[in-house]
Amino acid sequence: MVVVVGFIFIIVTDAGLSIRNLSGSHAMGSADKGFLDMLAMPSVSYYASVMNVLFLIFPFWLMIPFMLIYKRLYLTSYNIVLGICIAMLLLLAFVWYLGLGPYFDWNLVATIGVPASILVWGNLLKESWSKGIRTAVWALLLVGALHSWTWIAGNSLESSFLPREHMEPLLHSRTGSNWIIPEEYR
Numbered sequence: 001m002v003v004v005v006g007f008i009f010i011i012v013t014d015a016g017l018s019i020r021n022l023s024g025s026h027a028m029g030s031a032d033k034g035f036l037d038m039l040a041m042p043s044v045s046y047y048a049s050v051m052n053v054l055f056l057i058f059p060f061w062l063m064i065p066f067m068l069i070y071k072r073l074y075l076t077s078y079n080i081v082l083g084i085c086i087a088m089l090l091l092l093a094f095v096w097y098l099g100l101g102p103y104f105d106w107n108l109v110a111t112i113g114v115p116a117s118i119l120v121w122g123n124l125l126k127e128s129w130s131k132g133i134r135t136a137v138w139a140l141l142l143v144g145a146l147h148s149w150t151w152i153a154g155n156s157l158e159s160s161f162l163p164r165e166h167m168e169p170l171l172h173s174r175t176g177s178n179w180i181i182p183e184e185y186r
Contacts, residue, residue, distance in 0.1 A: 049102040058113040085115040
């Protein structure tokens, strides 16, 4: 655990982020915000944006109900753990307030793609399929992975971050109504 924390500090400092600023950040529970301030306020546009980000991270959400209907998802202890992980990460995605907006704080909910992918593809690929169907399932998997990877890579580039002068109002805004986000960053 100490080695992991040490590597995180090395990576953070190497990226040019100041360790001194960590104590005043949201990661340490400060920055003049309480627990209730970090919960999302109900808003159709906010939740629609979160759902869009979840589909960009993992485009195969609709396969889960179909897998249940066609009995391709089995009730094993492994699948139950994955289902609990997915449910808790979905709860986090919809309850936690993404201060920079869902498209700039997407990395806070991106982890949901891991258990969702393992659940869907782990169950689909272990099935016995005819040769043509198995190839189609693999092709679908690769197209979805390419879609997610390109979106994540595109959002990870430095150009996708808001400039500091546009982030300041976000840090002081609770509702997001006074966000000053230029058109080229939306």
